[in-house]
Amino acid sequence: MTDGFETREAWPFECLRCLYVWEEDFVVRHLTDVHGNDVEIWLSSGVAVQPPWSGTCCPHCGAYRVTSFPSGYLARHPELVPDPAPEPAPVFAPAAGRPGRVSAARTNLPGRLLVALGVPLAMFVGYELYANTVAVAHHH
Structure with a gap:
């Protein structure tokens, strides 16, 4: 790979199941391989990930029926400003000698x-x- 450049992109998403709206930040490394082919490497929190249009999962309900908006869409539509990230449900350790139960939720x-x-x-x-x-x- 030869030298390239990085861009930062914020992708807004909406879950088509629960209608949850959120935004994810990505770093995109634009590189050119030794054969002259352009390559993009998508990073989220420093980890290589699939591009945002490939299999995004709703952090609220876990559904894969997700749509994305154009970059900057939420800035132009303040009524859709995303809620803060959902807090994970507490996980309780099972009582001694009894197997734990996972709630249906x-x-x-x-x-x-x-x-x-x-x-x-x-x-x-x-x-x-x-x-x-x-x-x-x-x-x-």
Whole structure:
């Protein structure tokens, strides 16, 4: 990679599920490789991340149905000024000798989705195995 330059960009987002509005700051490193191709490296808090249009997740509800606005959009629309970042819910240590419980509000979406898809699938497979076992037993 050859020398390049950095820009700072603030990207406003809105969750299409819970309508939460927030803004994230990025540093974009613009570089040119040895073959003359332009390369962008996106950084958030000094860590390389995917570009903001690629798989952004709502920090409020965890949904991936997120839209972005053009840079500077929130400055031109003060009625949409983002709320402060949501505070994480407190995590309590379980009492001695008792397993901890996670409230339904703290369960993330992928976990609920896996349960919603996994339980019916497990029941279907179990039924099919039972039905095939009974059918084989009746033929012998």
